[in-house]
Amino acid sequence: MASHVTELKLNNIKVKYGSATLLDNLCGNFTRGQLNLIVGRAGSGKSTLLRTIAGFHKEFSGSIMADDKAFDPSGNISLVFQNPEALFFNGSVGEEVGYALKMRGVLPDEIECTSKKWLQQWGLDPECCWHRHPLELSGGEKRRLALAACTVFLPPVVLLDEPLAGLDVKGQHALADMLKAMATDHIVIVVTHEPEALMTDSSSLLYLRSGCGLWFTPETFLYQALSESDFFPLPHWYSSAVTPFREKPALPRLEAGAVHKFIQEWRRADADKL
Amino acid sequence: MQISYKPGSGLLHRLNPLTKGTVAFAAIIFFSVNNLSGAVIATIIAGFLLICKLSGVALLDVIMSIRRIGLLLVIVALIQGFSVDGFNPMLAVEAVLRIVGVFLVAGVYLTISSQSELTCFWEACFRPLALIGFPAREFALIMVIAVRFFPVILGEIERIRMAQIARGARLNGGGLLSSATALMPLMIPTLTQAVIRAGELAQAMEARGYRVSAQRTRYQRFRFGFIDLIAASVPLLIFYYLLRPFMSE
Numbered sequence A: 001m002a003s004h005v006t007e008l009k010l011n012n013i014k015v016k017y018g019s020a021t022l023l024d025n026l027c028g029n030f031t032r033g034q035l036n037l038i039v040g041r042a043g044s045g046k047s048t049l050l051r052t053i054a055g056f057h058k059e060f061s062g063s064i065m066a067d068d069k070a071f072d073p074s075g076n077i078s079l080v081f082q083n084p085e086a087l088f089f090n091g092s093v094g095e096e097v098g099y100a101l102k103m104r105g106v107l108p109d110e111i112e113c114t115s116k117k118w119l120q121q122w123g124l125d126p127e128c129c130w131h132r133h134p135l136e137l138s139g140g141e142k143r144r145l146a147l148a149a150c151t152v153f154l155p156p157v158v159l160l161d162e163p164l165a166g167l168d169v170k171g172q173h174a175l176a177d178m179l180k181a182m183a184t185d186h187i188v189i190v191v192t193h194e195p196e197a198l199m200t201d202s203s204s205l206l207y208l209r210s211g212c213g214l215w216f217t218p219e220t221f222l223y224q225a226l227s228e229s230d231f232f233p234l235p236h237w238y239s240s241a242v243t244p245f246r247e248k249p250a251l252p253r254l255e256a257g258a259v260h261k262f263i264q265e266w267r268r269a270d271a272d273k274l
Numbered sequence B: 001m002q003i004s005y006k007p008g009s010g011l012l013h014r015l016n017p018l019t020k021g022t023v024a025f026a027a028i029i030f031f032s033v034n035n036l037s038g039a040v041i042a043t044i045i046a047g048f049l050l051i052c053k054l055s056g057v058a059l060l061d062v063i064m065s066i067r068r069i070g071l072l073l074v075i076v077a078l079i080q081g082f083s084v085d086g087f088n089p090m091l092a093v094e095a096v097l098r099i100v101g102v103f104l105v106a107g108v109y110l111t112i113s114s115q116s117e118l119t120c121f122w123e124a125c126f127r128p129l130a131l132i133g134f135p136a137r138e139f140a141l142i143m144v145i146a147v148r149f150f151p152v153i154l155g156e157i158e159r160i161r162m163a164q165i166a167r168g169a170r171l172n173g174g175g176l177l178s179s180a181t182a183l184m185p186l187m188i189p190t191l192t193q194a195v196i197r198a199g200e201l202a203q204a205m206e207a208r209g210y211r212v213s214a215q216r217t218r219y220q221r222f223r224f225g226f227i228d229l230i231a232a233s234v235p236l237l238i239f240y241y242l243l244r245p246f247m248s249e
Helices: A046-054 A093-102 A108-121 A139-151 A169-182 A218-227 A236-245 A256-273 B017-033 B038-054 B060-081 B089-112 B115-132 B136-167 B176-182 B184-207 B226-248
Strands: A007-017 A020-031 A035-040 A060-066 A077-080 A157-161 A187-191 A204-209 A212-216
Touching: A007 A046, A007 A187, A020 A046, A020 A060, A020 A187, A020 A204, A020 A212, A035 A046, A046 A060, A046 A077, A046 A157, A046 A187, A046 B136, A077 A139, A077 B136, A093 A108, A093 A139, A108 A139, A139 A157, A139 A169, A139 B136, A169 A187, A204 A218, A212 A218, A218 A236, A236 A256, B017 B089, B017 B115, B017 B226, B038 B089, B060 B089, B115 B136, B136 B184, B176 B184
Parallel strands: A035 A187, A035 A204, A077 A157, A157 A187
Antiparallel strands: A007 A020, A007 A060, A204 A212
């Protein structure tokens, strides 16, 4: 169950629904050690791409390679949809998180030990919640339990569809930090409408539009979004603050502190010049 | 291809919901129990499709959906076609045409009837039962909501299925008991979500002022016009045709 795959390569992925082409010759890499974000408007094919990688959408042409071998998704992926807490069906948190291990034939003692460790990793205290019903937890705890339950078997590839939806800002930040930590050992691919909450310097962004995929680094993505209003709606505060400096060689992250520091530095530099 | 309401302004679309429902149900009964020859049934189906076409009904989805019952048609043809004298293809064709007729009528009815029209028809069907205290309007609403949410629930089941399989769930057990146990990861979340959704919908309806006992007006008022009068003759003719053998006795 250890995570060995370091790179997932898409080769000319083409997906059609009837006569409409949803993804057209999509190429590129998702790698371990960074958050791989997929953004785009509704209906651009984000979720379809996830399903294709997960092996649930079989009508496609092209190939998906894992470290230069054909990727077999069976047992190697975790697929987490929006509101994953809807998957709960066991009577206790312990059973819920240990289910994936039980189905893989892991011994009961080992299940308990691994599950408790994994719960801790996701910020849940196993001593407090082990025997509680999953639906008794708070919204943020439920989300973390659901993600823990979906990833406890350490799949090499973790696919998440809008994992931050419905969480408050604090919960979003906490979850984003956990996903970033997870990305060090797994290939984490996240479909999101809120890339700002997940974007780090080491992220990669796949922007889907009209069947085509454009790959960006966070910086090139922000430049593109600032220069093309139709491309991606950046938060108004960010656009207003950064637009006067968009000719500068680097843009700050989508974070108030980073933007403040960036503006201060450039103002100081401009003042020094004068 | 999914059969669903397609707005239009043709003759059939403009019919009163009660007329549409009555004609559709009469036609379904007619196709189910008539003893006409295959050629006559085929002619009636062709005539029906021609009227639909002239009325601007989107027939493509309905016709393409016949593929879904392909297996059923084959089985029925085989069962009905065999008689003591061997296989009679005419009997097989007649049986298939009857089912196709029922399917086409039902498909066209759903294509030309909006949700409010369906509610109106169901309400009218249950209204006589209101005399004995049956909550006709509420029951009609329940049925329409159930139909409306069916695709949503199916989508939900598919999402849960994929996620549970990715977790390691094996959803197909061997025997009856093991099959039921294997389906738990799918059934419990689906039912939980359905109950949550029902609760949310109830709250949303109450928040918009829906009260069970309140007298309410209609957003759309359906009129009974001259064209409905002509269409109403169709079920009368059908019932006359079906009851004719009993009348002559």
